[in-house]
Amino acid sequence: MIDPRPANGTDGEDLRVTGAKAATIVAGHLAGLAARPVWQPVPAAERAWLTDQQLPEAGRALDDLLEDARTHVLPHPMGNGHPRFFGWVNSPPNPAGVLVEPLAAAFNPSCAGGDHAGPHLERAVVRWLAELVAFPHPPGGGLLTSGASMATVICLAAARQRAALADGWDAREEGLSGRPPMVLYVTEEGHSCLHKAAQLLGLGARHVRAVPVDAAYRMDVGALRAMVAEDLAAGLRPFCVAGSAGTVNSGAVDPLGEIADVAAEHGLWFHVDGAYGALGILADGAAPHYAGLDRADSLALDPHKWLGVPVGCGCALLRDPGAARAAFSLVPSYLIDDNAGELGWFAEYGPEQTRPFRALKTWATMSHLGRSGITSLVNHTAGLARRLAAMVEESADFELLAPVTTSITAFRYRPHPGDGLDTLNRAIPGAVQARGNAFLTGTRLGGSDALRACFLHPDTTEHDLAVLLDEIRLAAKTLRT
Numbered sequence: 001m002i003d004p005r006p007a008n009g010t011d012g013e014d015l016r017v018t019g020a021k022a023a024t025i026v027a028g029h030l031a032g033l034a035a036r037p038v039w040q041p042v043p044a045a046e047r048a049w050l051t052d053q054q055l056p057e058a059g060r061a062l063d064d065l066l067e068d069a070r071t072h073v074l075p076h077p078m079g080n081g082h083p084r085f086f087g088w089v090n091s092p093p094n095p096a097g098v099l100v101e102p103l104a105a106a107f108n109p110s111c112a113g114g115d116h117a118g119p120h121l122e123r124a125v126v127r128w129l130a131e132l133v134a135f136p137h138p139p140g141g142g143l144l145t146s147g148a149s150m151a152t153v154i155c156l157a158a159a160r161q162r163a164a165l166a167d168g169w170d171a172r173e174e175g176l177s178g179r180p181p182m183v184l185y186v187t188e189e190g191h192s193c194l195h196k197a198a199q200l201l202g203l204g205a206r207h208v209r210a211v212p213v214d215a216a217y218r219m220d221v222g223a224l225r226a227m228v229a230e231d232l233a234a235g236l237r238p239f240c241v242a243g244s245a246g247t248v249n250s251g252a253v254d255p256l257g258e259i260a261d262v263a264a265e266h267g268l269w270f271h272v273d274g275a276y277g278a279l280g281i282l283a284d285g286a287a288p289h290y291a292g293l294d295r296a297d298s299l300a301l302d303p304h305k306w307l308g309v310p311v312g313c314g315c316a317l318l319r320d321p322g323a324a325r326a327a328f329s330l331v332p333s334y335l336i337d338d339n340a341g342e343l344g345w346f347a348e349y350g351p352e353q354t355r356p357f358r359a360l361k362t363w364a365t366m367s368h369l370g371r372s373g374i375t376s377l378v379n380h381t382a383g384l385a386r387r388l389a390a391m392v393e394e395s396a397d398f399e400l401l402a403p404v405t406t407s408i409t410a411f412r413y414r415p416h417p418g419d420g421l422d423t424l425n426r427a428i429p430g431a432v433q434a435r436g437n438a439f440l441t442g443t444r445l446g447g448s449d450a451l452r453a454c455f456l457h458p459d460t461t462e463h464d465l466a467v468l469l470d471e472i473r474l475a476a477k478t479l480r481t
């Protein structure tokens with residue numbers, strides 16, 4: 001006998017009524033964020049509520065769940081919706097992206113492939129992203145991912161297989177053992193996801209070269225040349241160089257054109273990590289910094305960073321999509337689709353099989369902003385970073401640590417010369433965060449502990465910059481007493 005229909009089956013009326021309430025709660029949450037502390041620690045009782053609860057035996061009503069989410073989840077944000085959140089690289093969600101998230105969930109496709117709205121919209125969105133940053137985009141030359149970490153795995157796997165095939169063997173078939181180690185070049189400022197990808201792909205952490213940087217934290221291309229020559233002489237197999245278009249520490253953009261020259265000379269795959277900063281090419285006067293981006297074989301670009309697409313959404317763009325397909329395509333018999341067309345399924349270009357409908361929120365966000373809205377968001381936030389740099393330079397108690405190229409300002413609090421500044425600057429982000437009036441994070445830059453403020457929020461104002469510097473001063477006082 002079949003069990004009766006489950007009590008939690010779709011009830012359109014219940015969802016309509018509760019969904020309307022949810023929409024009001026969501027709008028109220030976003031509208032109210034700026035008036036609340038940027039971030040506060042989750043109180044112990046709330047943490048216990050969130051962590052320790054048990055799966056209920058009987059299913060609960062939608063209305064109850066909404067009430068729990070309203071009272072126990074929404075009051076404890078990470079902070080990145082607030083205009084004075086300057087931490088890491090986390091943007092506020094674009095309202096159009098928020099609007100369509102429930103639609104994507106209701107639609108609930110797998111965007112592995114097939115003939116439904118998801119994959120078709122993904123083609124358009126990938127093309128839009130490539131066009132926005134002037135990356136040469138052959139039809140189907142990219143796919144959306146969970147974020148740049150996964151995009152990087154895809155691009156480096158494509159590079160690895162291309163190098164192996166060029167040398168007359170197949171890395172997928174044979175594995176890497178017994179072959180000359182493949183070497184990846186990234187700068188000392190390259191993102192950790194490049195190292196993780198290399199490790200995951202079996203290249204070995206010791207075969208990732210940390211190329212030194214110049215005073216502006218950009219790749220020293222002379223050093224890159226020397227390292228490649230040394231590795232070739234030692235019988236290794238240089239296969240890929242990864243430049244950064246916007247490092248996470250200071251927003252530096254590597255000399256991409258010069259790197260492209262070295263890649264062309266040695267037949268290296270040229271990857272660009274533009275996860276955060278590729279969109280910076282749109283800022284007034286910024287294009288010369290990005291010269292050479294259009295010569296890359298692959299580009300990682302995160303719509304969930306500067307664009308504000310709700311997390312998670314990354315993108316891998318490929319000059320030759322066939323290279324990613326050669327690295328990943330494996331179509332089991334139950335998935336053969338005679339109508340898939342020349343490009344096949346998205347699942348053939350990366351490790352994910354079932355893929356969420358990331359294209360809808362990306363399409364909505366980009367359409368809502370339009371090209372001019374995206375450009376003014378980039379200009380506004382890049383301008384804030386430059387203004388903060390100027391304020392830092394005008395203040396006797398602050399020191400600028402790097403030129404501003406994108407929308408990150410790297411600096412340091414220096415109330416006095418001499419010792420103790422590393423300890424002080426390491427403690428400042430936590431102390432600022434705890435006060436709740438601003439949120440910034442720290443890093444190490446050029447051997448020193450540094451503060452970095454990343455601007456992504458369209459509502460941040462110049463006044464917020466003054467608040468940030470004052471908050472740092474006040475927080476530092478609490479640390480010294």
Ligand SMILES: Cc1ncc(COP(=O)(O)O)c(C=O)c1O
Pocket residue numbers: 088089146147148149150191193246247248273274275276277302314
């Ligand atoms: C420059 C850069 N590259 C790569 C990444 C990794 O991106 P994701 O967190 O989307 O995987 C980040 C994340 O902050 C980043 O800033």
